[in-house]
Amino acid sequence: MEGGNVTRRDFIKTAAVVGASVLAVQAVGRGEARAAEEAKTAAKAATATAAGGGTKKVADVLKVAREKMYPRCRVCPECDGVACSGEVPGMGGLDSGRAFRNNLQALAKYDLKMRTFHDVKKPDTSVTIFGAKLSMPILSGITGGVTYNMGLGGKVGEDEYAEGIIGGCVLAGTIGFAADGIGDPLATYETRLKTVAKYKGRAVAQIKPRSQADIIQRIRLIEATGAPFFAIDIDSAGRAARALPGQTVEPKTLEQLREIARSTKLPFVVKGVMTPEEAVAAYKVGAAGIVVSNHGGRVLDHTPGTAQVLPAIADKVKGKMTIFVDGGIRYGADVLKMLALGADAVLVGRPLVRGSVGGGAEGVAAILKKMQDELVVAMTLTGTADVKKVSRDILA
Ligand SMILES: Cc1cc2nc3c(=O)[nH]c(=O)nc-3n(C[C@H](O)[C@H](O)[C@H](O)COP(=O)(O)O)c2cc1C
Known part of the structure; x- marks a missing residue:
């Protein structure tokens, strides 16, 4: 005006x-x-x-995202890994793209039992994760590489993108992740962490499975931001060949994981756990949480969908550590299915990439709000009062 x-x-x-x-x-x-x-x-x-919070329409956000990312991302009506199969770098799944598609197919194997004779009128979608109270059990996934993956060189910068993801999550009442790019020097990471610090306590950061010394150096920086926890995407170890000279990414032994957990008071979350054995091992070395994830099908072809492996993992570690899951979660009903299968909260990747590229923080918030609204409907019509107590019995 x-x-x-x-x-x-x-x-x-x-x-x-x-x-x-x-x-x-x-x-x-x-x-x-x-x-x-x-x-x-x-x-x-x-x-x-x-003041600018949540005014964007999802359809408008997706339109802009398509204009900016095409042909790297076609922003398909269903983000299912079919059109972008094999496109890594890009937005797809690795090689045959099967692991990405497996995520959606594993979720699609479950349906929801509709129940309407009950008194659940106002379902509670709030959760507390490592002391942070969130409006919904949905956090941003860890995504980065605006030029490498999204083809946005010159159109959207990495820090602007991260601001969109984290700012949008905060607008929606939840938490967003800042990513650590393999090739990023420490100075770039420090700049990224300024966004995490800006949203003190409402933003978290990830570290690549670098050398022990590099990881611990980055943990010290995260501690200073006020982040409630941090994650290492251990499944990025297969990308060792792509690390730039002087940068290492590597698989970790249990002893190395224990050293990381002991190096800090911050809760340590291991991302990329796909078996009950490794979930138990992560718990034993002192990790406070896991992300059941096949990295959106981007690191190892032919991995099962996360919804397929989640129940056996939850049977072993539920209640002992925080269980996050990601992969193919597109609607509120998908969130509810993952909670019923044993997750405490979910991470959403590609849909929020579209949100940040297409509408910045408001775009991300609009997509999260839509998923939360869908979650409320799904809870109401399955008789689920509280996201913290979701019964496996609602699954058909
Ligand atoms: C463009 C892009 C970049 C990603 N970058 C990272 C990353 O740097 N670190 C990481 O742990 N996962 C990364 N991921 C994987 C996501 O964190 C997440 O596991 C996956 O996207 C979840 O599946 P969804 O996209 O189907 O929701 C990336 C995914 C995409 C699509």
Whole structure:
């Protein structure tokens, strides 16, 4: 709004704030405390919207994402790894692309039992992860490589992209990840961590499975940001051949993992666990959490879908450590299925890449909000009151 010229968009924003505030005043006049509280919440939400939080429509975000990323990402109506099969670098799954598709197929093997005779009217989607209270059990996945993977050289910078992911997660009431690129020198990583520090306590960082000394050096930097935990994507070890001269990525022995866990008070999450044996081993060496993940099918072809391996893993470590899962999660119903299979929370990769590229923080928040709305519907129609207590029995 400048020089007295009110745009239609500004008018709608202002009207929403004023309208909600009037409702609050009216409700107080009627002495209806609860209605007043709800109206106040609406006013707050409208104010947040006017300030730029959550005004974008998902369809618009996807349109812009397609314009910016095509042909690296075609932004298909169903992000299922078919069109982009074998495109790594790119957005696809490695080689035959089977591991990416397996993620969606494993989830599709489960359906939900619809139950409507119950009193679940307002399902609770909130969770607490390592002391951080989140509005939903959905965090951002770990994604990076705006030029290498997304073909965005010159259009969107790596830090701008990370700001979109993390800022959008914070807008939606959850947590976002900053990525560590294999070829990134320490100075680049330090810049990325400034975004994590900016959202103190609401952002986390990942480290590649570098040399022990390099990992511990990066852990010290993460500790200073206020991040509630950190993760190492141990499954990136197969990319050793691609590491730049002077940079190492390597598989880790149990002794090395123990050394990492003992080097810090921050909870250590191991990303890329696909068997019950390695989940138990991660627990024994002192990891506080795991991400059941095949890296979106990008590191080893022919790995099973994560929904297939999750139940056996949860049977061994549920309640002892935090279980995250990712891979092929596109809708709120997918989130609910993963929780029923034993996850405490999920990570969403490619859909939020589209969000950040297509709409920055608001784009990411719009996609997360849509998934949360779908989750609420799925919980209501399966009789699930609380995301912290999801029964496997809701699966058909
Ligand atoms: C473009 C792109 C970049 C990624 N970069 C990383 C990374 O740097 N570190 C990591 O642990 N995982 C990385 N991943 C894998 C994701 O963290 C996640 O495991 C996967 O995308 C989840 O599957 P989904 O995309 O089907 O949700 C990347 C995935 C994509 C698509």
